[in-house]
Amino acid sequence: MADEDYDYLFKVVLIGDSGVGKTNLLSRFARNEFSFESKSTVGVEIWDTAGQERYRAITSAYYRGSAAALVVYDVTRHVTFENAERWLRELRNHTDANLVVMLVGNKADLGHIRAVSLEEAQAFVQRERLFFMETSALESTNVENAFTRVLTQIHQVVS
Numbered sequence: 001m002a003d004e005d006y007d008y009l010f011k012v013v014l015i016g017d018s019g020v021g022k023t024n025l026l027s028r029f030a031r032n033e034f035s036f037e038s039k040s041t042v043g044v045e046i047w048d049t050a051g052q053e054r055y056r057a058i059t060s061a062y063y064r065g066s067a068a069a070l071v072v073y074d075v076t077r078h079v080t081f082e083n084a085e086r087w088l089r090e091l092r093n094h095t096d097a098n099l100v101v102m103l104v105g106n107k108a109d110l111g112h113i114r115a116v117s118l119e120e121a122q123a124f125v126q127r128e129r130l131f132f133m134e135t136s137a138l139e140s141t142n143v144e145n146a147f148t149r150v151l152t153q154i155h156q157v158v159s
């Protein structure tokens with residue numbers, strides 16, 4: 001479908017430390033089009049940092065015009081969860097208040113070496129009013145769900 005055939009086209013940005021699995025989440029999510037019960041068709045354009053986060057080189061152009069963000073951490077590396085708070089702050093400095101934000105704890109398949117508990121993550125999402133999901137890009141668990149949930153939420157905000 002060409003861009004002009006969509007009722008809506010939403011930009012979604014992926015942020016989080018290097019190595020948390022952003023690129024793999026993106027490649028697991030093959031769909032770029034959704035149809036809702038209202039019969040509207042929504043296109044989605046997902047932006048990945050392409051490694052720029054390593055150099056803290058993410059500019060406001062990256063965030064501009066986004067409708068949603070996935071803030072990703074790695075459930076086996078606590079420091080990536082701590083940094084999620086910094087990513088969230090940066091995000092909020094660059095975007096408006098009705099941006100839909102989901103915290104994503106990736107690599108949930110590595111539960112035996114988990115370093116971030118569900119309770120800890122849930123306390124953070126409640127405090128910051130975020131959506132939340134644990135995913136595994138490796139096993140394709142919840143990846144589709146995470147994107148669908150975010151898109152459904154954006155769609156409700158705009159329609």
Ligand code: GDP
Binds near residue numbers: 020136
């Ligand atoms: P990015 O730097 O955030 O884009 O992270 P990548 O997508 O490049 O992933 C970093 C590393 O983590 C790679 O070696 C991936 O194979 C691995 N990885 C990504 N997602 C998962 C996952 O869900 N489970 C496991 N076990 N490894 C993953």
